[in-house]
Amino acid sequence: MKLDNIYQEEKKSNFAKVSDIIVTMASRPSGFIGLSILIFHVILAFISPYIAPYDFKAINPTLMLQAPSAEYWFGTDDLGRDVFTRTILGGRTALTITFFGSLIALLWGGLLGIFCGLVGGKTDDIVMRIVDAFLSIPWILAMLLIVSLLGTSTEVLIPALGFFYGKGIVRVARAATHDVIAKDFIVSARARGHSNFSIIWNEIIPNVRDAILVEGAMRWSWMLLGFSSLSFLGFGVSPPTPDWGLMISNARGLMSFAYWSVIAPIVGLSSLIIGINLTADAFAKALGIDRSTKAPV
Amino acid sequence: MTEIIQKVKNLSIGFKSKKGEEILILRNISTNIKKGETVGIVGESGSGKSTLALAMMGYVKHGLYTIGGECEFNSSNLLKMKNRDLEKIRGRKIAMIPQNAGQALTPNLKIGYQIDEALQLHSDLKEEEREQKISELLNKVRLPSPETIALRYPHELSGGQQQRVAVAMALAGTPDLLLLDEPTTGLDVTTQAHVLELLNFIAKDTGTSMVYVSHDLGAIAQVSDRIIVMYSGEIVLEGPSRDILKKPIHPYTYGLLKSIPKLSLAGLPQSMPGSQPQPGKMHRGCSFFDRCDFSEEKCKNNSPQLEHLEELNTSVRCFNYKSLMNDSQVNQTVNKIKTSLHDKEILNLSKVSISYAKQKLLDQVLNRISDDNPTVKDININIKKGETIALVGESGSGKSTILKSIAGLLRTKGGIIKFDQNRNLSSDLKERDPNDLRIIQLIFQNPDESLNPNHTVEEIIAQPLKLYFGLKGEELKKNIIDLLQKVRLGEFYMSRYPRQLSGGEKQRVAVARAFAAKPDIILCDEVTSALDVSVQAAVLNLLQQLKEDFGTTYIFVSHDLAVVRAISDRVAVLYQGRLCEVGPSKDVYQFPSHPYTEVLLGAVLEPDPDIKPILVAEDIVEEKPPQKGCSFQGRCSRILGDICKSEVPPWQITNSGNSIRCHIPLKDLQKDQIN
Numbered sequence: 001m002k003l004d005n006i007y008q009e010e011k012k013s014n015f016a017k018v019s020d021i022i023v024t025m026a027s028r029p030s031g032f033i034g035l036s037i038l039i040f041h042v043i044l045a046f047i048s049p050y051i052a053p054y055d056f057k058a059i060n061p062t063l064m065l066q067a068p069s070a071e072y073w074f075g076t077d078d079l080g081r082d083v084f085t086r087t088i089l090g091g092r093t094a095l096t097i098t099f100f101g102s103l104i105a106l107l108w109g110g111l112l113g114i115f116c117g118l119v120g121g122k123t124d125d126i127v128m129r130i131v132d133a134f135l136s137i138p139w140i141l142a143m144l145l146i147v148s149l150l151g152t153s154t155e156v157l158i159p160a161l162g163f164f165y166g167k168g169i170v171r172v173a174r175a176a177t178h179d180v181i182a183k184d185f186i187v188s189a190r191a192r193g194h195s196n197f198s199i200i201w202n203e204i205i206p207n208v209r210d211a212i213l214v215e216g217a218m219r220w221s222w223m224l225l226g227f228s229s230l231s232f233l234g235f236g237v238s239p240p241t242p243d244w245g246l247m248i249s250n251a252r253g254l255m256s257f258a259y260w261s262v263i264a265p266i267v268g269l270s271s272l273i274i275g276i277n278l279t280a281d282a283f284a285k286a287l288g289i290d291r292s293t294k295a296p297v
Numbered sequence: 298m299t300e301i302i303q304k305v306k307n308l309s310i311g312f313k314s315k316k317g318e319e320i321l322i323l324r325n326i327s328t329n330i331k332k333g334e335t336v337g338i339v340g341e342s343g344s345g346k347s348t349l350a351l352a353m354m355g356y357v358k359h360g361l362y363t364i365g366g367e368c369e370f371n372s373s374n375l376l377k378m379k380n381r382d383l384e385k386i387r388g389r390k391i392a393m394i395p396q397n398a399g400q401a402l403t404p405n406l407k408i409g410y411q412i413d414e415a416l417q418l419h420s421d422l423k424e425e426e427r428e429q430k431i432s433e434l435l436n437k438v439r440l441p442s443p444e445t446i447a448l449r450y451p452h453e454l455s456g457g458q459q460q461r462v463a464v465a466m467a468l469a470g471t472p473d474l475l476l477l478d479e480p481t482t483g484l485d486v487t488t489q490a491h492v493l494e495l496l497n498f499i500a501k502d503t504g505t506s507m508v509y510v511s512h513d514l515g516a517i518a519q520v521s522d523r524i525i526v527m528y529s530g531e532i533v534l535e536g537p538s539r540d541i542l543k544k545p546i547h548p549y550t551y552g553l554l555k556s557i558p559k560l561s562l563a564g565l566p567q568s569m570p571g572s573q574p575q576p577g578k579m580h581r582g583c584s585f586f587d588r589c590d591f592s593e594e595k596c597k598n599n600s601p602q603l604e605h606l607e608e609l610n611t612s613v614r615c616f617n618y619k620s621l622m623n624d625s626q627v628n629q630t631v632n633k634i635k636t637s638l639h640d641k642e643i644l645n646l647s648k649v650s651i652s653y654a655k656q657k658l659l660d661q662v663l664n665r666i667s668d669d670n671p672t673v674k675d676i677n678i679n680i681k682k683g684e685t686i687a688l689v690g691e692s693g694s695g696k697s698t699i700l701k702s703i704a705g706l707l708r709t710k711g712g713i714i715k716f717d718q719n720r721n722l723s724s725d726l727k728e729r730d731p732n733d734l735r736i737i738q739l740i741f742q743n744p745d746e747s748l749n750p751n752h753t754v755e756e757i758i759a760q761p762l763k764l765y766f767g768l769k770g771e772e773l774k775k776n777i778i779d780l781l782q783k784v785r786l787g788e789f790y791m792s793r794y795p796r797q798l799s800g801g802e803k804q805r806v807a808v809a810r811a812f813a814a815k816p817d818i819i820l821c822d823e824v825t826s827a828l829d830v831s832v833q834a835a836v837l838n839l840l841q842q843l844k845e846d847f848g849t850t851y852i853f854v855s856h857d858l859a860v861v862r863a864i865s866d867r868v869a870v871l872y873q874g875r876l877c878e879v880g881p882s883k884d885v886y887q888f889p890s891h892p893y894t895e896v897l898l899g900a901v902l903e904p905d906p907d908i909k910p911i912l913v914a915e916d917i918v919e920e921k922p923p924q925k926g927c928s929f930q931g932r933c934s935r936i937l938g939d940i941c942k943s944e945v946p947p948w949q950i951t952n953s954g955n956s957i958r959c960h961i962p963l964k965d966l967q968k969d970q971i972n
Binding site for chain 1: 704705706726729731734735737738739741742743746747748749750751752760761764765810814
C-alpha cells in the first residue's frame with residue numbers, strides 16, 4: 001500500500017511511555033513545581049537520617065525555645081530539641097504510612113468500583129448503599145475508635161486509612177467503568193463469552209486505570225492531611241518520634257512567642273500536600289483526562 | 298450578474314502542533330456565495346468542510362486560528378470583526394442549522410419560548426407580533442398544529458420535528474445566508490427526504506442563500522445549485538451541480554461517484570484505494586496523488602492549481618482533467634456478487650418476540666409475562682448457509698434488537714432460535730456453551746467504539762484466538778498475520794493502536810477479529826454507516842470476498858437501502874418490530890411491494906439531480922407498535938379501512954417467491970406502484 005508511511009508512531013515500551021508522561025508533566029510550570037516539591041520531599045525522607053545535624057530526641061533544658069540562629073537554623077522547641085532536625089525527619093512516617101495507605105485504598109476501591117460498574121443490578125445497588133453509609137460516617141470519629149481499640153501501630157494505621165480513603169475511589173472507579181461499559185468492545189467481549197475476570201482485566205482496567213490513578217494521587221494528599229490530624233490529636237505517631245502533626249500540636253500553645261517551632265512543620269506539611277496536588281493535576285493533564293487541555297481539533 | 302453576499306478570499310486556517318509546526322486545515326480557499334443560490338460543500342471527514350462553513354459566520358474553532366485570507370460578508374471581513382459586531386450579524390444575517398437539533402435545543406425550555414428568544418434577539422417585533430410570528434414560522438417548516446407544538450418540550454418531538462424547529466429558529470431573523478452543517482445526517486431516510494424537500498421549498502420561498510455541508514452526495518444532489526468538492530483542506534472541484542454529478546472532471550469526484558452503491562444496480566461498486574492524508578502529513582505534490590487512477594509523474598512533485606474553465610463555469614484542481622472531460626459519463630461497473638447457496642438451513646428464527654418492558658413485581662413473582670405488545674413480535678426467518686440476509690428498516694424498527702438476541706446479548710421473550718436445524722440456542726448468554734458463542738460473531742457500526750483503544754491490533758485479534766482455540770506464542774502470531782493479510786493489512790499493523798489507524802483500517806481490524814473465531818454466522822450491525830463513501834465500498838468488497846472464501850453467512854443490518862441492494866441476497870423489511878416483507882433482494886426492490894417498502898424505496902437519495910425522492914407517507918414517528926392489526930396502519934397511504942386496524946395481515950407470496958404481509962391483494966398492490 002502506498003500510504004503505509006503515514007502512521008509511523010510505533011508501539012512504545014512501558015518505560016518510554018512513563019518517561020513521556022513525566023516529560024509532559026514537567027513541561028508545564030505547575031507540573032514542574034509540583035514534581036520538584038514531591039521529589040524533594042521523597043529524597044529528603046530517604047536521606048534525612050544521615051544529614052540531620054542533631055539527635056532528634058536530645059533534650060537540652062538550657063536551649064529551650066531558642067530563636068533561629070546560624071547554629072539552630074529553625075530554632076529549638078520547648079524541650080530544647082533542634083526544630084530543623086525534627087522537621088526534616090518529621091515527614092518520613094507520614095509519607096510512608098500514607099503512601100502504602102493510598103496503595104491499599106487504590107486497590108480495594110478501584111477493584112470494587114470496577115466490579116460494581118460491570119455487574120450492575122442488585123449487587124451494585126447493595127454495595128453502593130453500604131459505601132454511601134460509610135461515606136456518611138465522619139471518618140475521624142471512626143478512625144479514633146479503631147485506633148483506641150487496636151492501638152496506633154503501623155499495621156493498624158495503614159489498613160485503616162486505606163479503608164477510609166478508598167470509599168471515594170469506589171465511586172470514581174464505578175463512574176469511569178460506566179463510561180467504558182457501554183462501548184461496543186465490551187459488548188463484543190461479552191458476546192464472545194469472556195469471563196467477568198477477563199473483561200475486567202483486559203478490557204476495563206486499561207481504560208479506567210488513568211482516572212483511578214489520578215484519583216488515588218489526590219487521595220494521597222488528603223490522607224496525608226488526615227494522618228497529620230490524627231497525630232495532632234495524639235493518635236498517630238507516639239512521641240518522641242518526630243512528626244509534623246505532633247510537632248504542630250506541641251508547639252501551638254507557644255505560637256505567640258516561639259512562632260518558629262510551629263511554622264517549620266506547617267510549611268513542611270503544606271508544601272508536601274501542595275506538591276502532591278499539583279503533581280496529580282499535571283498527571284491528569286498529561287494523560288488527557290482533564291478535558292480543558294486536550295489538543296485542538 | 299447576481300449580487301455576491303459572501304466572499305471567501307485565500308482563506309487558510311490551521312493550528313500549531315506541539316512541535317510548533319503550522320498545520321493547515323484549510324488551504325487557500327477562495328469562493329463566492331451569490332444571493333439566492335444553494336451551495337453544497339461535500340467532502341470526506343477531515344476535509345475541512347465544517348471549518349469552512351463555520352468561518353463563513355466568522356467563527357474559528359477553539360485551538361484553530363486564521364493564518365491568512367478573509368471571509369467578506371457585506372464587504373466587511375468577519376474574521377477580523379469584534380465579537381460585539383459579530384453578534385449583530387450572526388442570527389440576523391447569517392444563521393446556522395446544526396447537525397443534531399436534539400442537542401442544539403435547550404431541553405428544559407418549551408419550543409415556543411426558544412423561538413421567541415430567537416425573535417427577541419434577532420428581530421424588532423413587539424410581543425403580540427412575535428406570537429403571531431412563531432406560529433407563522435412553525436407553519437412554514439410544516440409542523441402540524443403550531444399552537445400545540447409551541448407548548449411542547451424538545452424531547453417530546455421526533456428527530457425530524459426537532460430539525461424543523463431548528464430551521465424555524467434559524468429563519469426567525471430572516472437571514473440572508475443559511476449555513477447547514479450535515480442537517481439530515483442523523484435522520485431516517487424518509488425523514489431526511491422530507492427535511493430536504495422543506496429546505497428546497499424555503500430556499501425558493503425566501504430567496505435565502507444556503508451553504509449545505511454534507512458528506513452525502515445524495516443529499517447534496519437534491520438541494521444544491523452549485524457544488525464545492527473538498528479534499529484535504531483544498532477545493533478540488535467547483536461548479537454547477539448537474540455537471541459535477543453527471544460529468545465530474547476531477548478524478549476524486551469521479552471515483553467517489555463510482556463508489557456509491559445505487560438502487561438501480563445490484564452488485565458491489567468499485568472502491569477507491571487508500572485514504573485521505575491527515576493534516577500535517579501532507580507530501581509534496583497533489584494531495585490526491587496516492588489514490589488517483591490518472592496520476593502521472595508530474596503529479597508527484599507539483600501540486601496543481603485551481604484552474605477555472607470558462608466554458609463549463611467550473612474550477613478544477615488537476616493536471617489531467619482533460620482526459621476525464623472526454624469520457625467522463627460515470628460508467629459504474631459493479632462486481633456481481635456470487636452466492637454459493639446451500640440448501641442447508643443454518644439459522645432458524647421462529648416466532649421470536651422480544652420485549653424491553655420491565656416486568657412488574659407481581660408478574661415477576663408469579664413468573665408471568667405481562668407485555669402483550671412487545672417491541673419485536675412474530676419474527677420467522679430461515680437463513681440458509683452461505684447467504685447474506687439484510688434486515689432493513691428505520692430506527693426503532695427492531696433490526697438491531699433482533700441482532701442482539703441472535704448474539705445472545707438480549708433475552709427473547711418467546712420463540713426459538715435454532716442453529717443448524719437441530720441445536721437450540723439459549724436466549725441467555727451464560728447458558729450458551731463456548732462453541733455456540735464462537736459460531737456467531739458480531740461486527741459493529743463504529744470501529745472507534747468496538748476496538749479497545751488501549752490494545753494493539755495484535756492484542757485485539759489475539760483475543761478470540763486465545764479464547765476459542767487456546768493458541769499461544771508463534772502459532773498465535775502466525776494466525777494473526779494470516780488474518781491481517783486476509784483483510785489486506787500488512788504485518789506491521791500488529792503493533793499499532795486503533796487511534797493510529799484510519800476509519801477503514803479500523804473496520805478491517807474489526808472484521809479480522811470476527812473472522813478469527815472461524816464463525817458460521819457474522820452479524821453486521823450497520824458496518825459501513827460510520828465510514829466515508831470511498832471507504833465503504835472497499836469494506837463491502839472485502840466482506841463479500843471473505844464470504845466467498847469462507848462460506849460464511851451474513852446477517853446484515855442497515856438503514857441504507859442502496860448498500861443493502863449491493864451486498865445482500867435476501868432482504869427482510871421490518872416496521873415497528875414486525876416483518877413486512879421478505880424476499881430475494883432483486884424482487885424486494887421491484888414492485889409489487891409492501892406499502893412500507895415503497896415508502897423506503899421512494900425516499901432513497903441518489904447522487905443524481907434527475908432522480909427526485911418520492912414522498913409517499915408522512916414522516917410521523919410512532920412510539921409504540923399498534924395493539925391490533927397491521928403494524929404500518931398509522932402511516933400507510935393505502936389503508937383499506939377497518940380490516941387493517943383489526944387484523945394482522947396475511948402473508949402473500951408473489952410469483953418470484955417474495956412474501957408480502959398486506960391486506961391489499963397482490964394485483965391491486967402492483968397497480969399504483971408501477972410508475
